[in-house]
Amino acid sequence: xxxxxxxxxxxxxxxxxxxxxxxxxxxxxxxxxxxxxxxxxxxxxxxxxxxxxxxxxxxxxxxxxxxxxxxxxxxxxxxxxxxxxxxxxxxxxxxxxxxxxxxxxxxxxxxxxxxxxxxxxxxxxxxxxxxxxxxxxxxxxxxxxxxxxxxxxxxxxxxxxxxxxxxxxxxxxxxxxxxxxxxxxxxxxxxxxxxxxxxxxxxxxxxxxxxxxxxxxxxxxxxxxxxxxxxxxxxxxxxxxxxxxxxxxxxxxxxxxxxxxxxxxxxxxxxxxxxxxxxxxxxxxxxxxxxxxxxxxxxxxxxxxxxxxxxxxxxxxxxxxxxxxxxxxxxxxxxxxxxxxxxxxxxxxxxxxxxx
Amino acid sequence: xxxxxxxxxxxxxxxxxxxxxxxxxxxxxxxxxxxxxxxxxxxxxxxxxxxxxxxxxxxxxxxxxxxxxxxxxxxxxxxxxxxxxxxxxxxxxxxxxxxxxxxxxxxxxxxxxxxxxxxxxxxxxxxxxxxxxxxxxxxxxxxxxxxxxxxxxxxxxxxxxxxxxxxxxxxxxxxxxxxxxxxxxxxxxxxxxxxxxxxxxxxxxxxxxxxxxxxxxxxxxxxxxxxxxxxxxxxxxxxxxxxxxxxxxxxxxxxxxxxxxxxxxxxxxxxxxxxxxxxxxxxxxxxxxxxxxxxxxxxxxxxxxxxxxxxxxxxxxxxxxxxxxxxxxxxxxxxxxxxxxxxxxxxxxxxxxxxxxxxxxxxxxxxxxxxxxxxxxxxxxxxxxxxxxxxxxxxxxxxxxxxxxxxxxxxxxxxxxxxxxxxxxxxxxxxxxxxxxxxxxxxxxxxxxxxx
Numbered sequence: 182x183x184x185x186x187x188x189x190x191x192x193x194x195x196x197x198x199x200x201x202x203x204x205x206x207x208x209x210x211x212x213x214x215x216x217x218x219x220x221x222x223x224x225x226x227x228x229x230x231x232x233x234x235x236x237x238x239x240x241x242x243x244x245x246x247x248x249x250x251x252x253x254x255x256x257x258x259x260x261x262x263x264x265x266x267x268x269x270x271x272x273x274x275x276x277x278x279x280x281x282x283x284x285x286x287x288x289x290x291x292x293x294x295x296x297x298x299x300x301x302x303x304x305x306x307x308x309x310x311x312x313x314x315x316x317x318x319x320x321x322x323x324x325x326x327x328x329x330x331x332x333x334x335x336x337x338x339x340x341x342x343x344x345x346x347x348x349x350x351x352x353x354x355x356x357x358x359x360x361x362x363x364x365x366x367x368x369x370x371x372x373x374x375x376x377x378x379x380x381x382x383x384x385x386x387x388x389x390x391x392x393x394x395x396x397x398x399x400x401x402x403x404x405x406x407x408x409x410x411x412x413x414x415x416x417x418x419x420x421x422x423x424x425x426x427x428x429x430x431x432x433x434x435x436x437x438x439x440x441x442x443x444x445x446x447x448x449x450x451x452x453x454x455x456x457x458x459x460x461x462x463x464x465x466x467x468x469x470x471x472x473x474x475x476x477x478x479x480x481x482x483x484x485x486x487x488x489x490x491x492x493x494x495x496x497x498x499x500x501x502x503x504x505x506x507x508x509x510x511x512x513x514x515x516x517x518x519x520x521x522x523x524x525x526x527x528x529x530x531x532x533x534x535x536x537x
Numbered sequence: 538x539x540x541x542x543x544x545x546x547x548x549x550x551x552x553x554x555x556x557x558x559x560x561x562x563x564x565x566x567x568x569x570x571x572x573x574x575x576x577x578x579x580x581x582x583x584x585x586x587x588x589x590x591x592x593x594x595x596x597x598x599x600x601x602x603x604x605x606x607x608x609x610x611x612x613x614x615x616x617x618x619x620x621x622x623x624x625x626x627x628x629x630x631x632x633x634x635x636x637x638x639x640x641x642x643x644x645x646x647x648x649x650x651x652x653x654x655x656x657x658x659x660x661x662x663x664x665x666x667x668x669x670x671x672x673x674x675x676x677x678x679x680x681x682x683x684x685x686x687x688x689x690x691x692x693x694x695x696x697x698x699x700x701x702x703x704x705x706x707x708x709x710x711x712x713x714x715x716x717x718x719x720x721x722x723x724x725x726x727x728x729x730x731x732x733x734x735x736x737x738x739x740x741x742x743x744x745x746x747x748x749x750x751x752x753x754x755x756x757x758x759x760x761x762x763x764x765x766x767x768x769x770x771x772x773x774x775x776x777x778x779x780x781x782x783x784x785x786x787x788x789x790x791x792x793x794x795x796x797x798x799x800x801x802x803x804x805x806x807x808x809x810x811x812x813x814x815x816x817x818x819x820x821x822x823x824x825x826x827x828x829x830x831x832x833x834x835x836x837x838x839x840x841x842x843x844x845x846x847x848x849x850x851x852x853x854x855x856x857x858x859x860x861x862x863x864x865x866x867x868x869x870x871x872x873x874x875x876x877x878x879x880x881x882x883x884x885x886x887x888x889x890x891x892x893x894x895x896x897x898x899x900x901x902x903x904x905x906x907x908x909x910x911x912x913x914x915x916x917x918x919x920x921x922x923x924x925x926x927x928x929x930x931x932x933x934x935x936x937x938x939x940x941x942x943x944x945x946x947x948x949x950x951x952x953x954x955x956x957x958x959x960x961x962x963x964x965x966x967x968x969x970x971x972x973x974x975x976x977x978x979x980x981x982x983x984x985x986x987x988x989x
Contacts (some may be wrong), residue, residue, distance in 0.1 A: 352643075463645070
């Protein structure tokens with residue numbers, strides 16, 4: 182994850198540093214052209230010819246816009262090497278495309294743009310460290326999650342059991358992720374039980390039953406069509422009786438625009454009073470990620486996010502989108518089909534991965 | 538609705554083109570930005586978005602095409618290109634006996650879609666069997682079994698067997714009795730070589746008549762890569778896009794399909810078993826634009842562009858004649874292009890930020906008063922507003938007749954004089970030859986004199 186985005190961001194940063202050099206003087210321009218050519222050659226390997234053409238045009242236009250002022254206005258620019266709004270727009274345009282291509286939602290791109298603009302416009306071009314500013318912008322969006330295990334253990338000293346509700350749209354991977362989280366908790370010496378509160382989808386109960394069997398933990402279940410909130414309530418009662426530390430409640434997938442279903446999840450939250458509400462999103466979701474995260478955050482005030490299917494794509498933009506939309510931390514990333522394929526989200530690591 | 542934002546962006550773009558007096562760079566750039574934004578928000582592949590923008594620009598900047606021709610061609614271009622983005626319509630025409638294999642990412646909705654489709658075809662008289670080959674996900678077989686029960690279809694499953702090939706062998710005789718076999722496979726990542734190899738093996742053994750890719754509507758820029766990888770491995774015959782009932786715009790999935798030349802046969806529009814629809818890009822676009830067809834769209838352009846009026850103003854400008862009515866109709870046509878603040882934003886050197894918002898609102902209400910005042914004038918006064926200034930009693934009469942103040946009328950006259958003066962410098966405007974410098978010069982003059 183993030184591999185592709187990292188590569189592109191790096192290219193953008195180095196390229197625009199070269200661009201800065203261009204403005205400084207005419208002499209350096211000749212020297213400058215060769216690395217640029219190499220850059221486009223590198224791209225040729227990766228992209229098809231049609232795309233290459235567009236990229237070339239883009240580069241050309243960028244080159245032109247960088248070069249023309251130095252040619253036309255000559256010495257005038259020497260006194261005015263400050264980043265103007267228009268120049269910023271030009272510079273950002275390409276970064277915008279890179280971010281969008283990597284699945285960062287439009288809204289989040291706009292927010293990054295705004296924070297960069299505030300910092301950079303009017304500054305002396307020489308003083309501007311693009312990599313640093315971009316890093317700061319993304320850093321301010323991503324949130325470091327609190328220590329998951331510690332949070333639970335601290336809370337257990339006051340009350341027990343610790344209840345976690347999982348919610349998300351259909352097919353996002355709630356049940357699989359719950360099994361992974363259960364496994365993770367067990368590894369950290371916490372006892373776990375599950376609640377099959379997805380009483381709607383065909384075979385959802387059988388699915389979570391198999392996970393419970395595999396992990397040798399208790400599952401509270403009822404018939405299909407029964408009230409999901411009551412399943413959660415029963416699971417908590419069972420956990421209290423049997424001194425189980427953590428209860429994980431699986432809920433049915435629901436589209437965020439279905440009012441009745443969103444009311445249902447509100448009811449589950451109201452009845453079970455969870456200590457943690459987790460929204461499950463998919464790493465492959467595009468602009469809708471923002472809508473989904475926002476809707477679930479609004480109706481249940483989520484504690485954190487888990488992004489599933491992070492192994493599927495190199496693009497990592499969804500992480501930025503959901504963080505920006507909710508202001509809530511990403512707790513884990515789902516990275517595969519096995520129980521161990523659950524990675525604690527680490528902001529520092531993520532930013533390092535971006536090469537910033 | 539799916540892509541509704543795109544629809545409104547396109548509609549407003551087309552409206553702007555239709556209503557504009559001159560199709561200039563600023564106007565086109567603004568429209569392109571709007572369309573770009575909505576396409577990107579709908580998850581349409583970025584490269585496609587920029588290719589489309591380039592095409593629009595190329596046509597719009599073409600100096601050899603002018604006036605109404607350019608407008609028509611622009612609208613046609615936008616219409617055609619967007620339709621192209623969504624691909625051609627292709628109905629799934631099944632032979633008497635057919636087998637369909639479904640594949641796709643984890644959680645895309647393969648099993649649910651199979652049950653829906655089974656139900657859809659059973660209602661249309663087919664003898665349908667569902668074959669479960671997802672041996673990976675816990676309870677996948679149970680899910681298919683339960684869905685089959687709900688829909689009264691026959692499901693062939695084996696909850697214990699882990700090798701899909703063995704399940705195929707086990708049921709191959711039974712399946713011959715059915716005329717439509719829908720095959721469920723495990724979810725897989727198109728970029729995972731091992732999983733792709735596995736599906737290739739299944740494909741070889743089963744030789745399905747159709748390979749159907751199932752893709753969720755909210756998938757983002759990943760859509761293209763996934764569609765391409767599956768296409769490369771198996772040659773996909775068609776796609777079913779699921780979760781079209783969410784807030785996602787489906788642009789990623791829909792355009793990825795068009796790009797990989799795999800038609801979208803169906804879209805899933807809900808959780809219930811009957812919630813599946815066929816997909817027709819053409820009618821989809823029509824719904825999006827709220828217009829019957831391209832012809833109707835072009836008619837709209839023609840009617841919105843008052844050719845006579847524009848011509849009259851152009852002639853007047855060239856003759857140097859300019860009446861209050863001309864002033865008014867020009868201001869009005871400018872208004873049609875958008876509100877005053879947008880208009881001011883279009884003039885370089887005169888940003889809307891420099892003009893307080895309530896002033897702009899006032900200006901718009903002033904326009905209404907002016908209209909009333911002009912209606913109260915005699916033809917002579919409209920043709921030669923100078924006489925109003927010479928005989929101020931005329932102003933008083935008009936003000937009484939129209940319920941406006943004399944100040945307002947004087948202001949109108951001032952505007953008129955100023956604009957007439959500007960006309961002298963901008964005779965080039967009529968031929969669309971106006972350049973940046975000229976505009977700035979005009980704006981300077983305009984800014985200096987105009988008093989809101």
